Amino acid sequence: MDNRRNIYLVGLMGAGKTTVGRQLARRLGRVFFDSDHEIVARTGVAVPTIFEIEGEDGFRRREAQTIAELTELDGIVMATGGGAVLNAETRKRLHESGWVVYLNVPPALLFERTKHDKNRPLLQVENPLARLEELHASRDPLYREAAHLTVEGGHLVAAGIVQYLLREYSRLYKS
Ligand SMILES: Nc1ncnc2c1ncn2[C@@H]1O[C@H](COP(=O)(O)OP(=O)(O)OP(=O)(O)O)[C@@H](O)[C@H]1O
Ligand SMILES: O=C(O)C1=C[C@@H](O)[C@@H](O)[C@H](O)C1
Ligand SMILES: [Mg+2]
Secondary structure: OOOOOEEEEEOOOOOOHHHHHHHHHHHHOOEEEEHHHHHHHHHOOOHHHHHHHHHHHHHHHHHHHHHHHHOOOOOEEEEOOOOHHHOHHHHHHHHHHEEEEEEEOOHHHHHHHHOOOOOOHHHOOOOHHHHHHHHHHHHHHHHHHHOOEEEEOOOOOHHHHHHHHHHHHHHHHOO
16 A cells, blocks of 8 residues: 555545545555544644634635645545635645545534534635525535545444545555
8 A cells, every 4th residue: 555645635624534444554554644533633723713804715714724734745645624624725725735535415414513613714604504505506516626535424433434435445555
C-alpha cells in the first residue's frame, strides 16, 4: 500500500466525516486531522464564535489556509469541514494531493444526526432541514468534483463504511 497517499473525507454536516475518518486513521495506523478541530485549536475559540466575530468569509479564509497546510503532509487522514469544497482552490488541492471520499447522506438523516447540536452555525435557523436540503442541492456537485469516490452512506453504520474504504483503498493504492 502507498503509505504516503493522503485520504480526505468530504460531505455535509453530519455525514460522518469525523467519525469515519478517525476510525479509518486508527485502522491504518495513521495520524488523523479534522480541519474544524485544527481551526479551533489554532484560534482557541469554537467555530460559532469565529462565525460571530469574523463572519462566514473569515472562517472560510482560515479553513482554506488550514487545509492548504495540512495537504502538504504525507500519509494523513483528514476530515474536512462541510463547506471546505466551496473554495475552488481547495477542491483542486484535495483532489490532486490525496484520495477524496464523498460521504453522501440524505438531508433528512443529516437533520436527525445534527438536530441537538448547537455547534454548527449554518443550522441555527428556523428550519434546519430545509437548510440542509438547500446545502445538499448546491454543494453536491462540488463534493463530486473534488471526490474520487462517492459512498452512498445513508444506510451504513460507520464501521461498515470504514471496512468498505479500507478494501477500496488497498485495491487502488497497493504498491
Ligand atoms: N454511519 C453513521 N451511522 C449513524 N450515525 C452516524 C454515522 N456516522 C456518524 N454518525 C453520527 O452522526 C453525528 C455526526 O457525525 P460526524 O460528527 O462524524 O459528522 P461530520 O461529517 O464530521 O459533521 P461536521 O461537518 O458538522 O463536522 C454523530 O453523532 C455521529 O455519531
Ligand atoms: O457545512 C458547513 O459550511 C460547515 C460545516 C462544519 O464542518 C464547520 O466547518 C462549519 O460549521 C461550517
Ligand atoms: Mg466533523
